[in-house]
Amino acid sequence: MAQSEFGSNLTVGPVRRLNLHGQVTGVVRDLIVEGRIAPGSHIIESELGRQLGVSRTPLREALKTLAGEGLVDLVPSRGAFVRVPTALEARELLEVLTGLESIAGRLACERGSDQEIAALRLIQNEMVQAFKSGQRLEYHKLNIAIHAGFVALSHNSELRRQHETCSGRLRRMRFLATSTPERWAAAVEEHELMMRALEARDADTLAFLMRDHMRLIWQRIEMLFDDNGRARLGDVGTIQFDTGHVPNGEHGARAPE
Numbered sequence: 001m002a003q004s005e006f007g008s009n010l011t012v013g014p015v016r017r018l019n020l021h022g023q024v025t026g027v028v029r030d031l032i033v034e035g036r037i038a039p040g041s042h043i044i045e046s047e048l049g050r051q052l053g054v055s056r057t058p059l060r061e062a063l064k065t066l067a068g069e070g071l072v073d074l075v076p077s078r079g080a081f082v083r084v085p086t087a088l089e090a091r092e093l094l095e096v097l098t099g100l101e102s103i104a105g106r107l108a109c110e111r112g113s114d115q116e117i118a119a120l121r122l123i124q125n126e127m128v129q130a131f132k133s134g135q136r137l138e139y140h141k142l143n144i145a146i147h148a149g150f151v152a153l154s155h156n157s158e159l160r161r162q163h164e165t166c167s168g169r170l171r172r173m174r175f176l177a178t179s180t181p182e183r184w185a186a187a188v189e190e191h192e193l194m195m196r197a198l199e200a201r202d203a204d205t206l207a208f209l210m211r212d213h214m215r216l217i218w219q220r221i222e223m224l225f226d227d228n229g230r231a232r233l234g235d236v237g238t239i240q241f242d243t244g245h246v247p248n249g250e251h252g253a254r255a256p257e
Contacts, residue, residue, distance in 0.1 A: 070169030
């Protein structure tokens with residue numbers, strides 16, 4: 001422990017700073033994915049920092065991370081804006097993801113251990129429970145975790161890096177792709193079929209199902225764009241959120257109620 005102007009119990013060092021950075025990044029990412037900060041919105045650092053109960057330093061670092069994920073655009077002399085994707089960008093990213101996940105599925109069947117596959121089944125079961133209870137954001141996070149899990153079982157680090165980059169840039173659109181009960185239920189069933197193919201170590205079937213899943217994701221995402229390829233993702237220019245504070249943040253910030 002170290003004494004500081006913020007209190008005698010403040011832990012200083014890189015672990016603390018990394019923890020706060022991760023918390024702030026996660027909260028802002030969720031706000032963007034859920035649309036509580038609308039696409040195209042100018043993110044006013046002072047206002048968002050006040051809402052989160054953190055200083056501008058961790059917030060700026062979080063925005064840099066989210067810019068790397070393709071969720072935020074950092075414009076010199078103007079600041080940060082929530083990225084508004086185009087239909088072409090979404091299609092191209094999904095084309096890349098289709099190839100990556102198809103390869104990963106085959107490798108996962110060959111290289112994934114029984115214990116790793118069983119652990120992924122547990123996440124699948126959690127995702128189904130989130131669907132049944134209508135917890136859409138929790139479902140979305142588990143959905144992303146499952147896709148990342150399939151890729152992790154490939155035991156190919158370069159494949160994982162490429163997948164993480166492409167997948168991050170589609171977070172908001174994939175969240176909206178399950179915006180109706182019918183689309184949501186269909187996505188859950190697709191995941192179950194993929195999971196069964198992995199458990200059977202049926203590489204050909206899993207590769208086919210993962211390609212088809214990506215095709216269906218594109219069909220759902222394509223509906224989010226107008227005829228000119230412009231996104232219909234919310235009211236651009238408005239910020240709609242009531243965040244509370246980042247849990248365990250600096251200056252004794254309180255957790256959301």
